[in-house]
Amino acid sequence: VCVPDVPELKRMILEEGHRSNLSIHPGVTKMYQDLKKMFWWSGMKKEIAEFVYACLTCQKPKVEHQKPSGLLQPMFIPEWK
Numbered sequence: 001v002c003v004p005d006v007p008e009l010k011r012m013i014l015e016e017g018h019r020s021n022l023s024i025h026p027g028v029t030k031m032y033q034d035l036k037k038m039f040w041w042s043g044m045k046k047e048i049a050e051f052v053y054a055c056l057t058c059q060k061p062k063v064e065h066q067k068p069s070g071l072l073q074p075m076f077i078p079e080w081k
Helices: 007-018 028-035 044-054
Strands: none
Touching (some): 007 028, 028 044
16 A cells, blocks of 8 residues: 555554554564555655654663673772872
8 A cells, every 4th residue: 555645644554563463562674574565655664763763662671682791890989189
């Protein structure tokens, strides 16, 4: 379906695609691959990227992608004379 240049309609499509039951909060590539099967509009990939990067849930660091932290080490605090 060729989507007309109506911001509200595009936003509805992006929101539904981003929080679908099959793929909760997909990344840019996954969301683009899923949506391009059914929709198209000029600048679609750029708008999807902007939408995903603006998602607060997607911006939170995920534990499985974090480097494990080591043991805490005391910091040296210099004394003023």
